[in-house]
Amino acid sequence: MEIANKLIQSITEELKSVVNQDINYFNKDGYIIASTDKNRIGNYHEGAKIVLETKKELSIESDKDFIGSKQGINLPVYLNDSVVGVVGITGVKAEVEQYGKIIQKITQILLKDAFLNQEKTREKESKKRLLEELIYKDTLDLESISNWFKFLKIKENISRNLIMLSLVDKNYKKLNTAYIDEIYKFIDTKLIDGRSNISTQVGKDLIIALDITNESIDSVVLKLQKTVENKYDDILVIIGVGSEANSLNAIRDSYLKSELTLNIMKNNNRTGISYYEELDLDILFKDIDKNKSNDYLKKIFKNLSSKEIDDYYTNFIEYVEANGSLQKASENLFIHKNTLQYRLDGIYKETGYNPRNLRDMVNLYIAFKLTKYK
Secondary structure, eight states: OOOOHHHHHHHHHHHHHHHSSOEEEEOTTSBEEEESSGGGTTOBOHHHHHHHHHOSOEEEOSTTSSTTOOSEEEEEEEETTEEEEEEEEESOHHHHGGGHHHHHHHHHHHHHHHHHHHHHHHHHHHHHHHHHHHHHOSSOOHHHHHHHHHHHTOOOSSOEEEEEEEEEETTOOOOOHHHHHHHHHHIIIIISOOTTOEEEEETTEEEEEEEOSSSOHHHHHHHHHHHHHHHSTTEEEEEEEEEEEOSGGGHHHHHHHHHHHHHHHHHTTOOEEEEGGGOOTHHHHTTSOHHHHHHHHHHHHTTOOHHHHHHHHHHHHHHHHTTTOHHHHHHHHTSOHHHHHHHHHHHHHHHSOOTTSHHHHHHHHHHHHHGGGO
């Protein structure tokens, strides 16, 4: 087991605050790798080597007893039933002897805690790299991937669904990176911290491969959204849901679909949950040639400014989604029916396309949607 010297140094300093004596930590070769007496770091200590070999406490009464030694007491440090190092307290034996067992026990507790945290960080990083391999590679080395799953003790052959998640501030303020990281850490440790769930943060988005063998994807994402929005009441969650993946080779496809769904939601200023299976024309719009798209927009909206197009967008789209019902659309927009009627008339007047005419409505719908893919 290897623990960073910097971390062990912080442990020695913490221990000194308890006993007010210099504390030293020796590696398995008998060298001081951390000490509150910085001049001793890197020195060989013959007494520590003896402790490592005998696995017994050693008191040193004279600085001349062993090579590199000073008066004090040295004790073996155990972790998982193995000696991993030695901790020493510098000072006259009669003064420091009483602290020996306490310092040994505290060191072991702190090292175990550090080791567990280190292992958890390594596991999380390995799971992240595994997911990135699955979603970014066109061709998978299935034997290598399978061994990776076994090493991490993650179920391999189960149904998963990829989701891509983003956050927006309710008041349209810019979210700082630290706040986003805090929320994603909450999601990762409290909501999806299962052995078979894998996640990775990419920029300001979170990608999650969810185990859906025991719970429906609808239930999982709804619970995730509600829990986050209840805990962070200034946040709205956007979740794009890909298709179900029943094999490792299908995970990339599910990811691409979740990414597309999330991007469409962002383009249309939508929050909440959206499923790839529920998308329609948006799937086509993303691949339309930009030059042809611009030509089409100029033809339909030649008399409108970008601001006027944006102003009309919400009213028109809501009218279409209400299946042409002025009453329902105006209620959803929280405006009077006559106000909506006036705005639809404005679209007809400025474009020559009548929203109440089916053919014209289709042309307008395509044009308004294309404005989100410029």
